[in-house]
Amino acid sequence: MRKFIYIISFFFSAQFALAQEVPTLLFKDILKKVENTEGLVILNVWATWCKPCVAELPHFQKVQDSLRSQGVHIIIASADFDTQLPNIKPFLDKRGLTLDACHIKDGGESGWIDMFDPSFTGAIPATAFYLNGKKVLFHEGDFTEAELFKIVNEILKQK
């Protein structure tokens, strides 16, 4: 019986540990989610090792916090190595970031880079804006907080 409880508790703790990781998804499935979401969806590709990416994450958090009621939804997709997967959630938690996060499962092969945008060269950060499932803007590079708010407000005006 004790063994049984041990096994059960191990199973639950394993489940718990899994819940501490961000989901790892194929890029096409991330895009499907984006394209099936109404309102303004911002998809940002970042990585824990990428300094400019990490520096702009708080800007996305601010936009998310202040404009959620206006139908803004932000997804941050990490391009980290899959070995880094267990560290992504703690990395975000430590910085107080509660953004909708996932990990890009597509390794090595570069197909997803063109899928994101044909002009995307792979240099991150990179961000795309979708209005009611249609991409309206793609940007390779980072944003200041002011730039990000300006673009988001401009797109929201077009809604």
Add this chain to the structure above:
Amino acid sequence: MKKLLFALFMGASIGVSAQGFNLDSKVTDFELIGVDNAKHTLSGGNDRNKGAIVVFTCNHCPFSKAYEQRIIDLDNKYRSLGYPVIAISSNDPAIEPEDSFEEMQKLAAEKKYPFPYLFDETQEVAKAYGATRTPHVFVVEKVKDAYVLRYRGAIDDNAKPEGEIKKKYVEDAVDALLAKKKVKVKEVKAVGCTIKWKKD
């Protein structure tokens, strides 16, 4: 609407659009200072060179670090065959102090780089080639007195240091050129650090 956003975006004057040279077109030679304090050009190496493997890289980027040994290996394998590595860092040290010329000198000495490591201080070479990330490789073939771009992109299909590599794109390209064959895969995109452009 798209137009408006575009205008708005351009107004914000962010991002550098790097087009660069076309595949199978001539590239421009450059003259840059290396960590050895000497000037280096694309054409200035050994007369028997058949081309070059130009690698835009840098000190600080984790992807550059992950590929460092593989870049050294490329030079060791292909230098004597006529395709030496020429490494270039175009990052603005004001943004990334680890990429200063002095730090480049230190790293090259520490890792005993067998290839020239050049500082593209004005960032003009990166812009001309259309390099956007590190590492970003350009394989050029010498055709008469000119250099022609034959491959652009990633070194292989797995940046992970311990990862399994299935495709070695740069080696495949250089091997094809050495065998006087056409390069089959001419461009492969991969994730990398952005080149740290100077703020206007």
